[in-house]
Structure formats: structure tokens, C-alpha cells
Amino acid sequence: MPHVSIDRTSKWKAALIGVLSAGAALGTAELVTAATGPNSSPVTAVGSSAIDLAPVWLKDFAISTFGNYDKPVLLGGILVALVAFAAVAGIVAVRRFAVGAVMIGLLGAVGALAATTRPGASALDALPSLAAILAGAAVLHLLLRADADTDSPSRRTFLAAGAGTAAYALLGASVGRILQQRSGDIAQSRSAIKLPAPVSPAAARPTGHEFSLPGLTPFQTPNRDFYRVDTALVIPELTAEEWSLRIHGMVDRPIELSFADLMAKPLIERDITLCCVSNEVGGPYASTARWLGFPLAQLLREAGVKAGANQLVGTDHAGMTIGTPLEVVMDGRESLLAIGMNGEPLLPTNGFPVRQIVPGLFGYTSATKWLVDLELTTFDKYDAYWTERQWDPIGTVLTASRIDVPKPFAQVPAGPVTVAGVAWAQHRGIGAVQFRVDGGEWQPAQLSTEVSPDTWRQWRANVQLDKGLHRFEVRAADGRGDWQPEERTRPFPRGATGWHSVAVTVT
């Protein structure tokens, strides 16, 4: 055990030694993770557990504040906390090596606990964290000893040991992460897929389904712009060749399906808008694609659903579950087991190789990505991920409308001003959109021609405005004539309500 006095090892140096030890621990963990699988990385596992344990308000805050960057922000936060704790461990270890080592051990224990309690995890998933503890403690010991030597050459020894540790930590973490990633395999599998032609193509989009107006959301969302919302800190990676789907539970004839089986079936193609329950009024989490897939209801009829089943539980490749109301899937709407979006295989972020799409339900009760298992059961017997967190188990899409043009706080020249946006109420369709200026009379907006009740519609209007500050508001009625309510509510537990408004200055 190294004996050093605090005046020989300054606090800063001790803190640095702690951080370097934690770095060596993490580098080691990532290298071992290459063998034990991406979900066993202590950093990833702690992050995934943090996502699962986060209260609703925190999750809402993260989604609305950081958007698609919520995950990097979370990982950054974990690393900052880790560095701070490790620095303290280093300072403590100068006086009492054992206590410092135990602190490093505690960090590893948290990682091991997180990794072994992920869905589908086994005891083996503790290995990266255990290896990290050993490496961390050993490096802590070595660095403290290198620093304890008093001869002048030892200064160089310490510098060399510190630099070596830093290099090992960075190299271990990056090489480990590269070895863990299968993005090459996934890209290869994706590009090898030749999507079959649908036996039932999507109906031709009618003329007038899209206004040409700069800044207005296009009818079809290009794949690269399709929104992404999920709990996956690392994207579940499996190739089409590895993929299979098991349909079981309350069925007469369980089905096991390969990707080739699915491709060989008569597929249909439909335009469908998908949106997220966490979308705030006026928010960006809605997109429209032309989906290629097999009708889910037909597949379930092939399996023979037993009387009494009312919930369809989809499980993804990482063990995350989504519960879909069975009645909705079977009521005649065109729910899909989708393999293609906009003429391409699904993007890895959007569920490659196979996902579910149910028009009219929010994504959290219907759109399972990386889907590998479908179980017929009841709501009484099983709570899926979001239902466990008290979100509404049905997830019917609420009617929504958004102003895209002009942008909030835009300066617009006096004269006629064009106001435009999109509105959606999947499966009920959009019946009308109205807008008003400065709280005045509601006025009808012009609607783009409906493609399908399952897709959004664009709206537009021209107004003459005086100079000064003005506020636009929009509201939509669905195909049944029900208008969006004025009352503003938060997304939890069944979606945000209220009218979107935008303020602009006319100059």
C-alpha cells in the first residue's frame, strides 16, 4: 500500500489520479463489453436505468428541452457525475487507499447492478463492471505509488504512468465501442434488401394534397427528417437475417416468422402519419411516411386470437415492451407490420428491420420498433412499459394543428401575409381548420386535399395585417366535427391539448 502525505501529493494531483483510475476502469469495461454485448456496458446500463426510473416531469423536460439530443445530454451528465465522484475517491485514497478503492468499487457495483437488471440480462452482464473495478483499483494503486517515490526520476515515472493511463482509457473506450457496434452489419443487411412491390399500392395522392410554400411541412417526411422518440440509449441492432417474430400467448396457432417469410407475403403500402404523445402543442414529433408492410390484423387472424384477449404486447430486441389495444388493431383499420418507409428499408433509428404501425394511436401504444415478439394477453394480466408509468393504456391520437409559417417572432412585411401549417387526427381525419388573429373572429383556412383519414393535411390562409405585433391561433376539427379544446394540458397522461399560437411583428 502506498504511503504518501497530502503535502507531497497535492489535492489536484490526487483528484487527477482518481479520474485517471475511473478512466482506466471505463476503458476496460468497454473492452469487455465488446464480448458480453452492448447492453452490459455500465455507462449504457446506468443511462438506460436512469431513463426507465426518470419521473414523467423529468422525461417531458428532457424531450422538450433537448429534443433529439436528450440521450447525449444524459450520457454527458452521467460522465460528469462519474468524474466528480472519482476525483473525490482519488483525494480520499491518498490518505486511506482502502476507502478510495471501495469508492471505485461502489461505482462498479452500481454499473453491475444496472447491467444485470436490464430486461433480458444475465449474470454475465456484470462482467464489464467487475473487470472495471479490478482495473480501476489496480491503476489507483499504481499511480499513487508512482507519485509517492521521492527521487527526481520518479516525477517522470508518474508523468509516464499518468499519460499511459489516459491513453489506455481513451483507446479502450473507443476501441471497445467500435467493436461493440454492428452498424456495419446492419448497413450491409439493409442495403442487401430488395423490397418487394406491394400487391396493394398506396392510392395515388390527389392533386392539391400539397401546397408549395416555403417553410411549410411537406406532406411526406423524408426519412432523414422523420422524428425519433424512444428509450433506447443504444439502438437495438439486429440484421434482417437474424430477425424473427414469435406470435404467441392467447392464440390457437402460434406463429414464427422470418424476414424472408414476411417479404414473401402479399404486402400493402399506405400513407400514414405517426405522432408522439409527448409532443407539446406546436411541437415537432409528428411525421408522415409511405409504409410498406403486412396487415397485422390478417396475421393475427392466421394465428387465431382466443376469446378474452384484449392486449397485444410487442417486445423489442432489447426487451422493451409496448401494449396495444387489440380491439383497435382488429377494427378494420390498416395496421401494419412494416418493413419499408418511403421506398427504403426502415432506418435503424426507426425500427429496422421490422416495426408496428397502427393508424390513429400514438406511437407509445402502437408503433413498436425493432419488434421481435408479439404476445396476445389481457390488460389485467400485463402492464407494458408506458402503462406501468401511468400513461393512458389506449393512446388514441388527439386532434392537433400547428402553425409552421410564419415562424414565431418572425418579422413580416406589411401587406398580405400567408399563414400555414399542418393538422392531424389520424383515422378520424381532419374536417376543418380555422385560424384567428389577435383573438378576433375564427376564420376558415383552406385545406389541402385529403390523402387519407390516416394522414395529416396542410392548411393555409392569407390575411391583411397592420404594422405591429400580431398573434395567430389555429384549431382543427376532426372528421367527426369535434374541435380541439382551448384548454392547455401537458402531454401526460394522454396527450397535450390546446391551441397553437405564434406571435409575429409586421413591419
Ligand SMILES: Nc1nc2c(c(=O)[nH]1)N[C@H]1C(S)=C(S)[C@@H](COP(=O)(O)O)O[C@H]1N2
Ligand atoms: N422499441 C421501441 N419502440 C418504440 C418506442 C421505444 O421506446 N422503443 N417508442 C415509441 C414512441 S413513444 C413513439 S412516439 C414512436 C416513434 O417512432 P419513430 O422514432 O420512428 O418516430 O415509436 C414507438 N416505438
Ligand SMILES: [Mo]
Ligand atoms: Mo411517443
